Amino acid sequence: MVVGDFAHEREVVVIGGGPGGYHAAIRAAQLGKEVTIIENQKLGGVCLNESCVPSKLFANAAGKLDEARDMESFGIKGYEKVSFDINGLQERKNKVVHSLTQGVEALLKKNNIEKVQGTAFFISDTELGVENQDAFEKYKFEQVIIATGASFSAPENIPDNDDRILFGSSLYAMDETPEHLALYGSDYITLEAAAIFASFGSEITIILDQEKDSFSFDKTINKELLRLLKKRKIKVYKKTKMTDVTALKDGVHVTLISSNGELTIEASHLFVSSDKSANTSGLRLESCGVEVSANGFIPITNTTQTNKSHVYAVGDTTTSGSLAVEAIKQGKVAGEQAAGENSEWDPGLCPVVAHTVKPIAVVGLTEEEALQEGYNIRVSQFPLASNGYAALSNEKEGIVKVVSEKDTDVILGYHAIGCGSIEMISSAVQVLEMGGRIEDVIYPYYPHPSINEAWLEAAEGLLGKAVHG
Incomplete structure (x- = not known):
């Protein structure tokens, strides 16, 4: 490893180039700060590269398929033989993601933000180390913004090494359309995936956990949603515990227990809505004295500050927000605060949307x-x-x-x-x-x-x- 013999001095350093991170960097730069952003993977983070953008692109494709199937009711002929090619959609996804990633790169250059590729960790409450393969550099900062996000973690007792058992955003990397997709969960991610792949031609089964007999919306919305799912022939099992998952050569065997007893489902693929864990374990936060919760998430104030006033945190890595829209708002606040602006965010009145049936x-x-x-x-x-x-x-x-x-x-x-x-x-x-x-x-x-x-x-x-x- 090549070790730098001095520390680069920067006013503001942002760790992570996802929605929260790059918005923070740009706002601070717009307000006159010298900013460096450190990213160990791709700009745009999981949202742009794997989750938000790919899932909404797939939802858009599903919507276009549904519209095509309804064209005859408007007197438009020739759409009866419409078909779907998931590989063609994957090609478009890759082009769109690449274009948007390049757009973020261009925005950073436009605002004179230095981009550093590598993995950052704290050496002290004013210094970071950054490793990139065999190279190592030190950065001394006045203020730092943590925007490292979170990762999906597989629940216990569910195999995580089989490509037919899916977690997080892996649904949108598949090169085949599932014959029968079973989904365990009740969040918007589960609902969107169910609707998308139903439009693509998959048989769909949604399994709500043993505490749920519906989804997390207002009761009127839930009632209408369940009616629409039934109309689309999407099966919903309520208040059900998943006791065993076995990966087979050509499918997944799922054992469930409900008030009606035990039943089994044979599906070609299983998606499990899983919890997230904060990407903070490698940051060595103890070196700078930043407090974290028991599961690694960082508590923040309404100014996005941690218990260290010069250290900010935004987005999924915090205890206050798991949506991209929240990360963006917090990122802007953090960038403005780092530049001396009196800026705050409020967790209330954040809209929740789902591109479902x-x-x-x-x-x-x-x-x-x-x-x-x-x-x-x-x-x-x-x-x-x-x-x-x-x-x-x-x-x-x-x-x-x-x-x-x-x-x-x-x-x-x-x-x-x-x-x-x-x-x-x-x-x-x-x-x-x-x-x-x-x-x-x-x-x-x-x-x-x-x-x-x-x-x-x-x-x-x-x-x-x-x-x-």
Whole structure:
């Protein structure tokens, strides 16, 4: 190993080039700081290279397949023989990921950010060591931002060395379409994968764990989601414990126990939604005195600072956030704080979306949560079947639901499943962030015809004013 004999001095060092890391680096640089970013793999992190971008590309492909199968209802002929080639989709994924990665690289250069390839670890609370093969360099920093992310870890007693048993983002690296894909989990990752591969032609089985009889959305959304899954012939086992998983030569044998007794499933592939572990074990955080939780995640304040005021942490590596949108927000705050700006982030009102059988987008309190918190509430739901644009586009399945406080008319929550849900969620987030009331939603103009009118009529329904509800 070649060892540097001096330390490079930098104002701000960012460890990790994922969404949180590169946003932090760019914001600090925009505000005049000299910034170095250290990455041991690819810029963009897991989100860009393996997870967020590939999964949404696959979801987009599934949506296009579904649209093609519906073309005849619009008088468009010749789509009856539409087929799917997963290898062609993988080629497109690789091109898109490469292009976006190059885009991040260009942004760093544009902002004069030094990129260092290697694995970083703390030597002290002001110095880092960086190893890259046989080379070793030291970096002395004024402030450092940790953005090393997290990794999926296989649950106990489940084989992790068989290519038919999948974890994390490995679904989107397959070169074959599963004949029968079983999925164990109830999160948005599981739901998206189920919908995607159902569109691709796979038989799908979802297994909810023994504590779950539904998904983690508002009860109205869950009911509609389960109906849509059933319509798509996606089997859902509720409150089920997976007791044994055996990899076979041409499939996976899964043993389950539920209130109805023991049953077995033979699938070609099994996906297991697994927990994440923070990528902090190699950082030697004890050398700089940064506190971590029992499972390695780093607690942070609303300014993204750790217990060491000059050490920041963002994204999956923290105890406060597992979505890319949170990592991006925290990254910007960390970069601004490192440059002397008074900036904060708030964990509340972060939207959750799922590109599943029909898109789901939610923000704020569910009906159940609002009642549990003691609110006197109004609830209104509007079916997309009553929306003109949904009817003309043959996208009539879905519901928009709004929860408000009865005494003040303040909007507490927005929950939607169906066409346009994800596109409308930003408007809902803005209303909730501003403490908006029903009148703030129903007063503005909404284009006609449009799916947006479902958001309007759901809000009008809170006051009994919806015309089509």
